[in-house]
Amino acid sequence: MEEQVEMVGRAFVEHYYHLFDTQRSSLSSLYHQSSMLTFEGQRLQGVDHICFKLNHLPFDKCHHLISTIDTQPSSSAGGIVVFVSGSLRLAGEEHPLRFSQMFHLMPTLQGSFYVQNDIFRLNYG
Amino acid sequence: MEEQVEMVGRAFVEHYYHLFDTQRSSLSSLYHQSSMLTFEGQRLQGVDHICFKLNHLPFDKCHHLISTIDTQPSSSAGGIVVFVSGSLRLAGEEHPLRFSQMFHLMPTLQGSFYVQNDIFRLNYG
Numbered sequence: 001m002e003e004q005v006e007m008v009g010r011a012f013v014e015h016y017y018h019l020f021d022t023q024r025s026s027l028s029s030l031y032h033q034s035s036m037l038t039f040e041g042q043r044l045q046g047v048d049h050i051c052f053k054l055n056h057l058p059f060d061k062c063h064h065l066i067s068t069i070d071t072q073p074s075s076s077a078g079g080i081v082v083f084v085s086g087s088l089r090l091a092g093e094e095h096p097l098r099f100s101q102m103f104h105l106m107p108t109l110q111g112s113f114y115v116q117n118d119i120f121r122l123n124y125g
Numbered sequence: 126m127e128e129q130v131e132m133v134g135r136a137f138v139e140h141y142y143h144l145f146d147t148q149r150s151s152l153s154s155l156y157h158q159s160s161m162l163t164f165e166g167q168r169l170q171g172v173d174h175i176c177f178k179l180n181h182l183p184f185d186k187c188h189h190l191i192s193t194i195d196t197q198p199s200s201s202a203g204g205i206v207v208f209v210s211g212s213l214r215l216a217g218e219e220h221p222l223r224f225s226q227m228f229h230l231m232p233t234l235q236g237s238f239y240v241q242n243d244i245f246r247l248n249y250g
Contacts, residue, residue: 038208072161072168073161074199075231117199119227123210
């Protein structure tokens with residue numbers, strides 16, 4: 001059970017940041033109408049608002065480098081919490097930005113997972 | 126609804142770190158047998174294991190300073206996810222340590238909340 005949770009969490013993280021860095025508009029496949037994103041304190045709800053935000057960030061090309069991934073089952077309903085730390089390198093910027101992000105994944109009827117909760121913060125040192 | 130979630134989250138954070146900094150052994154009141162803690166990658170489950178870990182960290186006196194608190198409702202079952210960033214000052218150490226931590230709070234039958242999921246990471250720059 002715990003191995004499966006970790007496997008799902010790691011596969012999700014790899015998939016999520018690969019999409020973010022290579023075809024950001026496809027992230028819409030991972031959010032539902034009930035999904036919530038808090039991005040640097042700004043709250044957004046629903047796949048449309050969330051993806052509009054993600055597609056209009058003030059940077060275009062970027063690369064996420066993952067440092068740590070922690071996963072736990074969140075509930076008996078099959079949810080998984082995923083906690084990520086890493087750094088974000090923006091095109092043309094010398095210094096990467098450190099970030100932390102948490103996801104709460106919920107199972108879909110089709111046997112996959114979607115993002116119910118997403119909270120992103122840059123780590124200022 | 127959202128205001129209530131934020132109020133509960135903020136009150137929890139204040140209570141949690143106050144207990145941590147002043148009477149750490151009392152944190153046991155906030156965890157259940159089903160609770161999970163991942164502390165710097167180490168997984169612990171159940172109030173006893175979690176509180177043993179927290180009460181035997183390699184520092185005694187400490188002070189948490191909170192920078193940001195983000196909250197979201199996690200599910201229709203009344204859960205709340207809380208994402209905290211801040212710094213941790215240890216007695217006798219000049220430089221505070223930056224950290225990020227997430228909690229998944231679930232309602233108790235008594236109308237309070239307990240910590241179902243807790244993930245803590247220091248932020249290395």
